[in-house]
Amino acid sequence: MPKQPEPEQPGGAAPQAAALRLGVDRTSPVPLYFQLSQQLEAAIEQGRLAPGSLLGNEIELAARLGLSRPTVRQAIQSLVDKGLLVRRRGVGTQVLHSKVRRPLELSSLYDDLEAAGQRPTTRVLRNTVEPATARIAAALGVAEGADVRLVERLRYAHDEPMARLRNHLPVELLDCDTAQLESTGLYRMMRAVGITLHSARQSVGARAADAEEARLLGEAPGAPLLAMERTTFDDTGRAVEFGDHIYRASRYAFEFQLLVRP
Amino acid sequence: MPKQPEPEQPGGAAPQAAALRLGVDRTSPVPLYFQLSQQLEAAIEQGRLAPGSLLGNEIELAARLGLSRPTVRQAIQSLVDKGLLVRRRGVGTQVLHSKVRRPLELSSLYDDLEAAGQRPTTRVLRNTVEPATARIAAALGVAEGADVRLVERLRYAHDEPMARLRNHLPVELLDCDTAQLESTGLYRMMRAVGITLHSARQSVGARAADAEEARLLGEAPGAPLLAMERTTFDDTGRAVEFGDHIYRASRYAFEFQLLVRP
DNA sequence: GTCAAGCGTTTGTCCTGACATTTAGACCTG
């Protein structure tokens, strides 16, 4: 059956966006492109825009919504950057099949666990100020021997130890209240005092647990541990934190999604 | 010293871009915004644009280059997305201090090692077609028991074993030449046949080596290993590969940089 | 029958213009 009039639904990749209830509120302070991208993202998330279906051409979509093409393009582009859509010249914009979750965020373990419904709790083992070792000084960009705050915590999920977190941060950055450290995550505290996190350099490896680490985490000595080191930078390029963390490999693995840089 | 005429260099964040030799070639098929972003990136990389310095306002920059503001903005935006620049409304566009390398790519171990000058080599242990287990079938989205190609390789750097790589891929996707597998990476072979890699879902954990794994990698049984599972998708959302890899933790760690989603 | 050329469709790139919003600093006032 080669050629039919094809009223709609050509094969399996039909433009379904026409059936979508889209519209923007021009009185809202929310940017128009953002309103649109959120509506499209919600439609994809809920399956109202089927994977593989075409979005319909930008010009017509813009006309239908009473927007200009650049605005519509900006909305679409943001979803392309998130990995939800794929554009192909001469073809159209297509909803991607795969279940994209997150393109890897700079998330804290606290947020990760909370999002997974794991009821994270924290025990602060140490909260002191110590002179920086060469390793820490290099990571934070301070002088060796300079005062650096050391926060050492045990993180639990469902009252089961998951990780030992050691964070080193410049003393002047944050006054770490121990009680606050137990009730929330470190990154949240930073954001709360106006620090804009920007990027992080991470290293993920594995090693065997020594006697004390094994005791803390409830593992046998020599048990494999996931080890992560992370230096976090704010949007001025300043290192705001150096973390040295170990996780029980029997209980935890890093999961993330990543996109190919186009 | 509150107020000085300040002819230039206000503090430590002066607009230095004025001294830059920028210019675009309108006869080139390379997009103008891309030419500009490459020149800016090179200038940042080489330190000709000092970290912390301002880029100067977009309007003037556009006028100086004979470009429109949207074009200049597009160039700047691509560098913001790469994490090299930070824009702040009312302030300007600033070069970031930190040494951003890569925002985490979907890289193969082969490319990683080659980029590090490690002379990677490969030994193919197995290159067969087998029925898919439940785990593999679920990852690839094929029926359980369906034919799936299994490629098992040992990866060396400087003639030292680094990792055992097990890849499972749909048979129809690629005819895997063993000789080719030894001389290059799997991802390169995929790209060569027109597969556009799009995203991957990864899980990184740790576990102890069993007897055979230890023998292959030259480690002691029970030694900690880095374990990674990865499902790779192309731009149609189709799963093109499921990998199940182990790395010697004594020799290898994952390093990457990641950006905060704004 | 097969392959190549042509055509319409769709996104990619680029331009010009306008107004809104935010920030930092200067200014003025109490």
Added chain:
DNA sequence: CAGGTCTAAATGTCAGGACAAACGCTTGAC
């Protein structure tokens, strides 16, 4: 001298138009 207020400057948002390039499909020629 401290405080808020106003202003200039910069990026953020949005519109509307034009042409170029690539893709898929149809048509045509051999």
